[in-house]
Amino acid sequence: MPEAPPDPRPPVITPIRVLAGLCLLAPFVALLWVDSYSRMTPAFIGIPFFYWYQMAWVPVAAALTYTAYALVRREERARKGGGAK
Template sequence: MSAPPPTPVGKRPVVTPGRIVAGLCLFAPFVGILWVDSYARVEPKLIGIPFFYWYQMLWVLISALLTVIAYRIVRREEAARSAEKSGEAL
């Protein structure tokens, strides 16, 4: 295996509060689904569906929403960063 190419000066990965929020948005579904003891039960039922199943289906929707939020946060930061760089170039 070859070593990764060196990162050019000024091209370091940037950790910002927005990216931390985006990361938390992507991490939350893992916690919600992998913490099985929190939802391993039958009650309360929702239209006859045990809690175990409708909780997991709810996380599908929540995960999609959180992914969209994370995507928009990162895209907004990238756009602001590229606008800042193009302003510097002028």
Template sequence: MTKPPPTTRPVITPSRVVAGVCLVLPFVAMLWVGSYARVTPALLGIPFFYWYQMAWVIVSAGLTSTAYLLVRREERARKGDGR
């Protein structure tokens, strides 16, 4: 009779927590509209409402890349341990 595969529980590590925060932060920033629903300060004539959202596009890309690298590094370390 074959043995069932061992059940593995998900592991919560500091790098996964940081990756999760990196992924949640842009959502929170964009859903909290009251923090950026204004015209001033303008940047090069562009109202704050618009340039704040466009800045978050760049910040979100950086945070997503950081989360990806953290998880990938952890997975590589885990495979190297033989787990």
């Protein structure tokens, strides 16, 4: 079974892709900027801020990653002519 030829058009940077990139960049910036959360207060159910802030980013990062995936997938479908699936 022959493979489909590669798309000769170069990838285009669209506002959707920029938004998807920002969704992926936000957790990195938030968690690598340690000075912004390296403190003990405010505590949440006895857990220091330093720990619960990082744990709060786990579901947020998952949601942002899914959002970026959905945006790029939708944009790719529209670019290829709205194919099925």
